Amino acid sequence: MNTRNEFIEVIAPGPLTSVQDRGRHGWRHLGIARSGALDPELAALANHLVGNRDDDAVLELSLHGPSLRLPRPSRIALLGASVDARFEGTVLPMARPIDLPAGTLKLGGVRNGVRAWLAIAGGFEVAPVLGSRSTDLRGGFGGHQGRALQAGDRLPLGSAPSLRIDSPQIARWWVDPDFDEDPHLPIRYLPVANPALADSAAALARQPWSVAAASNRQGLRLDGAPLPAVGGSGVSEPVAPGTIQLPADGRPIVLLADAQTVGGYARLGHVIAADLPRLAQAPPHARLRFEACDAPAAIAALRHRRERMARLRLALASRLPHTR
């Protein structure tokens, strides 16, 4: 095993790179958001590829990745949207374990999506806060100092089996977790049954929407012909990642992992869990369509995604002897 107290140094942070795990549970009654990777299944799979536990901390990067100095030979894996990744001149592919010597890992532009997750053997061993290593960007705690990475940050690495290599070793195989998923399919949502809101909820599916540039990890803002404003009671109710809010301007907001815990806007329904990861990959100005579905369809879609992940892991078992 490697000795502890080794740090990855952040040379350039990228526009929004943060430490995330599967999120923070058990504190929502105190106004504390879930946070966590916007695609927890992919973050877990990235961990799996490098021999980590599913809930170890990874880096989530957005639009452009960071440059990082690795203090020791390390096994890494990148999943999510395609990242232009290089190590000392070698181009690195996605979605597989890669063993790197100590040196500089440069993650550049992201294509075919917005976000990707970098796992490293041993995990990013920042101190857990309220049971999670995820960064709560709005609350300013958790992850690395409660904020996105900055140049000069030093991220502690957990212990991992030592590697003795002097050049990158790239697995010849890769995983394709979304191989049978059409990224252009509509985003499915469960509309509310409330008769006062049913018309607006149904209208969401009748026109295309474009992703507003002001979107972030808290919520995806939609631009399009405004939906008829609905006079909600204005009394705040709990909300959740996936909640579709309709503010007075008629432009819906789909809440994501950093969503606040309560909200007073009218609620049109929720995007199903299986389709939330696709929202996390929608770049500014992307066109989105929505499609109403029912609860059994939501459950079936999530089960389908889980089963696909489980099959992937079964297939990986023979290739990954070192998983802990």
Next chain:
Amino acid sequence: MSAATASAPSAFVFEALADDAWLLRLGDGIDDAVNARVHRLAARLRAQAPPWLRDLVPAYASLALFFDEAAVDALSVQAWLMTQCAVIDASDDELPTPQRIVEIPVAYGGHYGPDLDSAAAELGLSAHELIARHSGGEYTVAMIGFAPGFPYLSGLDPALALPRLATPRTEVAAGSVAIGGAQTGIYPRPGPGGWRLLGRTPLALFDVARAQPSLLQPGDRVRFVAIDAAEFAELARLQAQTPA
């Protein structure tokens, strides 16, 4: 999980809030009796502590329950919830209401509460009368939200209701005690805010380094105790020394 709004015994209405969360509506509007029922139900559900329970989020007239959908299916959770609701419905009046009373020291006015004088003038009161009436009330933490540890307090004397600022401040000091509409609340950390600032408490409302990060819990009773600048300074000093 049914998307259809189904009525449980009595006045409980269930809605799917997410694939892993149910929303129970016990009423609508801001009503102390409804909110008290929300907190009683939350306390009962929390005490049962099923292993798949992740979060219980009480609000003014509703309660969200988040579950681990990998461990239990939504319909089983709904059935369990309906049973619990039926029990609490049948025994509503007999249940004790376990409530802590938390005293919050507040330095009113001056730079602690820059809106005190204008608020008093708007209400036709002297600053002293406004302080006496605000600190003379007893409040309930109806819910916590907006920001970690931000308590929405019900029980404000309706005569003290004040409109929010037309232009919110870009920076409100941590600990600021404020009135917004018919509610009063306390800002846990510095940030923007549009409520009218009457004073400030030296206590830390929210600190992730504490085992219990939030000073207040949903359902707590709250009293404000007026203190002067010297007491504020002393309490702030003690607070800074308290080990996490």
